[in-house]
Amino acid sequence: MVTIKDVALLAGVSASTVSRAITGDVQVNEPTRLRVQEAISALGYRPNRIARNLRRQRSETIGVVVSDIENPHFTRAVRAIEDAAYRQGYRVILCNTDETLEKQQAYLEVLAAEQVVGVILVPADAADPTVSELLDMKIPVVAFDRRVDDDRADAVFADNRDAAKVATTHLIASGRRHVAFISGRANIQTGAERLHGYEEVMSLHGMDAIVGVGDFRQDTARLAMLRLLDQHPDIGGVVVANNLMVIGVLEALRFRDVTVPGDIALVGIDEPAWASLVQPALTTLGQPTQQMANRAFELLIERISGKREATRFEVFHFQLHVRDSCGRRQFDLSH
Amino acid sequence: MVTIKDVALLAGVSASTVSRAITGDVQVNEPTRLRVQEAISALGYRPNRIARNLRRQRSETIGVVVSDIENPHFTRAVRAIEDAAYRQGYRVILCNTDETLEKQQAYLEVLAAEQVVGVILVPADAADPTVSELLDMKIPVVAFDRRVDDDRADAVFADNRDAAKVATTHLIASGRRHVAFISGRANIQTGAERLHGYEEVMSLHGMDAIVGVGDFRQDTARLAMLRLLDQHPDIGGVVVANNLMVIGVLEALRFRDVTVPGDIALVGIDEPAWASLVQPALTTLGQPTQQMANRAFELLIERISGKREATRFEVFHFQLHVRDSCGRRQFDLSH
DNA sequence: CTGAAAGCGCTTACAG
DNA sequence: CTGAAAGCGCTTACAG
Numbered sequence A, B: 001m002v003t004i005k006d007v008a009l010l011a012g013v014s015a016s017t018v019s020r021a022i023t024g025d026v027q028v029n030e031p032t033r034l035r036v037q038e039a040i041s042a043l044g045y046r047p048n049r050i051a052r053n054l055r056r057q058r059s060e061t062i063g064v065v066v067s068d069i070e071n072p073h074f075t076r077a078v079r080a081i082e083d084a085a086y087r088q089g090y091r092v093i094l095c096n097t098d099e100t101l102e103k104q105q106a107y108l109e110v111l112a113a114e115q116v117v118g119v120i121l122v123p124a125d126a127a128d129p130t131v132s133e134l135l136d137m138k139i140p141v142v143a144f145d146r147r148v149d150d151d152r153a154d155a156v157f158a159d160n161r162d163a164a165k166v167a168t169t170h171l172i173a174s175g176r177r178h179v180a181f182i183s184g185r186a187n188i189q190t191g192a193e194r195l196h197g198y199e200e201v202m203s204l205h206g207m208d209a210i211v212g213v214g215d216f217r218q219d220t221a222r223l224a225m226l227r228l229l230d231q232h233p234d235i236g237g238v239v240v241a242n243n244l245m246v247i248g249v250l251e252a253l254r255f256r257d258v259t260v261p262g263d264i265a266l267v268g269i270d271e272p273a274w275a276s277l278v279q280p281a282l283t284t285l286g287q288p289t290q291q292m293a294n295r296a297f298e299l300l301i302e303r304i305s306g307k308r309e310a311t312r313f314e315v316f317h318f319q320l321h322v323r324d325s326c327g328r329r330q331f332d333l334s335h
Numbered sequence C, D: 001c002t003g004a005a006a007g008c009g010c011t012t013a014c015a016g
Helices: A004-011 A015-023 A030-043 A049-056 A072-087 A101-113 A129-136 A160-173 A189-204 A218-231 A243-255 A289-304 A328-333 B004-011 B015-023 B030-043 B049-056 B072-087 B101-113 B129-136 B160-173 B189-204 B218-231 B243-255 B289-304 B328-333
Strands: A061-066 A091-096 A118-121 A141-144 A154-158 A179-183 A210-213 A237-240 A265-269 A283-286 A313-316 A319-321 B061-066 B091-096 B118-121 B141-144 B154-158 B179-183 B210-213 B237-240 B265-269 B283-286 B313-316 B319-321
Touching: A004 A015, A004 A030, A015 A030, A049 B049, A061 A072, A061 A101, A072 A091, A072 A289, A072 B091, A091 A101, A091 B072, A101 A118, A101 A129, A118 A289, A129 A141, A141 A289, A154 A160, A154 A289, A160 A179, A160 A189, A160 A237, A160 A265, A160 A283, A160 A319, A179 A189, A179 A218, A210 A218, A218 A237, A218 A243, A237 A243, A243 A265, A289 A313, B004 B015, B004 B030, B015 B030, B061 B072, B061 B101, B072 B091, B072 B289, B091 B101, B101 B118, B101 B129, B118 B289, B129 B141, B141 B289, B154 B160, B154 B289, B160 B179, B160 B189, B160 B237, B160 B265, B160 B283, B160 B319, B179 B189, B179 B218, B189 B210, B210 B218, B218 B237, B218 B243, B237 B243, B243 B265, B289 B313
Parallel strands: A061 A091, A061 A118, A118 A141, A141 A154, A154 A313, A179 A210, A179 A237, A237 A265, A265 A283, B061 B091, B061 B118, B118 B141, B141 B154, B154 B313, B179 B210, B179 B237, B237 B265, B265 B283
Antiparallel strands: A091 B091, A283 A319, B283 B319
16 A cells, blocks of 8 residues: 555655645645655555544544435435535445434444544434434534434424325315325324324314324335225225335235225325326325435535534425326316 | 543553453453443443554445446345445445446545445446456455456346346247337446347347337436337337336337337336336336345455455346236236 | 553644 | 644554
């Protein structure tokens, strides 16, 4: 391995000068700077980042902690963050928690030990004290998709309660009765808020809530939907709390020969790439994932660079994409 | 920040002893080990990984370089790698190259400077000399999905030529004539091999190849399919070279009111989560992405631990999933 | 089994 | 503008 000393020797200067020529924040005589550059290319020297980080007491790495990168919402978010990080010279350490507190804590501790400059976190548990430990260490944390309890952390999320309200209202307005809800995990903020939005609209219309308990994953959603079909044969519509569960619900409906939107109208929360490809094309509520991720990164950078002291929450809004799964377009065709 | 010296002071031992008590590879007297442990918990000490890495001249981080994590094939692979890495105590730095040599080189250089212990790489360019530079530095590289030219790198990939052959043969055997191919990038190994497999089968049957040039992305595939429909109104089947392009092709077919499998039968290479949800359900060739990723990680660990000297290539095989988009099931129903 | 010392490869006040 | 020196927080031969 070629070190800064080798470069210094070849260029006939001290290691200090080589260092200054590289970082470029201090004045270096132009001829000597050139000689250093030549020596660097001649030797193929690459500064050892670990040594630099130790000396500077900081890395150029951010931690990105999501529940599961296979969820298209988080895939897109991670991609957007990685893009922005690359442009600004930061590295991204990717962590999946599977919504477990254990993995979240383990990973946050690793990130602290790695001296990351900041963390974007989809919190599995808003009350995790490890988040506060990071903040105590002056490592900024931006919560994504959900909030954390420690109010020193910024947060970027969407109005999940409103999304469920819009979805439920849309089904009722389309003439559906006995509208059911396949919920995500109630112990996770997005899951709880989407459920509450649904319940609120149902109670507003004097209707009973019909909830199938899922956990944001395909398999349990399929089971929940099958059970609901047994218990409530009169279901006329269903709101599904996230994209992965839509797959499970569609499987259940096909298995039971229930037609969509004929027998049951369906609205999915989240907008996956395949929303308009499935049969029938899905009516969805999509959130601006990419913008949200970009904003989360910007907020983190503001903290890293010390530009901002006050905590900031930013709330984004879902958008309704009306397609075929709630029967709306059929109405349009009849005109 | 609490350092090893603070712990040593509180425990009444030297920093060396604290270090040995933590790493645990050298004998430490049980009572002193306990005192050290107590001091560690009392102070909430976490060893600084950067300092450790600098001293040990290696990190515990691997680099994972893919073309685009939004491609479901790579999403799944990255997730599998991250899981395995977590279990073995490694961190994952995620890098997307968008199939460009520039980003690949920039990232590989960053990973070298970060002193990663190994790299799993989906090469955008098999001839990139930066790969050899890594190998020169004794940083093992495992190529994933494709090979690299430097034969010191292990490689895990699937038999892409065979996949295209099976897909094309399946369409011809289903009675389709004028079978077209929507290709990926010909300058990328998987793209070239899939194209060659198609051409081989077509020429074997004395048929003319009908190729729409795509680049593995949705938009260009849509355009390519539209153009093909204009030029060859008699197309009876189409093989699509990857999952993202299937979306574009289906959009084009719908736009032109071409029915699947009535007018055109379709086989997609890759097995995305939505394969059985689209209408009609897609006949696909799926590769065992998760197994491949796990194997790639194992190969990397063998190199990192110095257990193996010889380069290894491992070839996995695609599996045909017959669904509705090539009309096969309709045949079955008629029995 | 334990401590003192050296050193990993940088950066950065401090002089000059 | 440049160099010598100190030091970031660890680990690890070397003694004892």
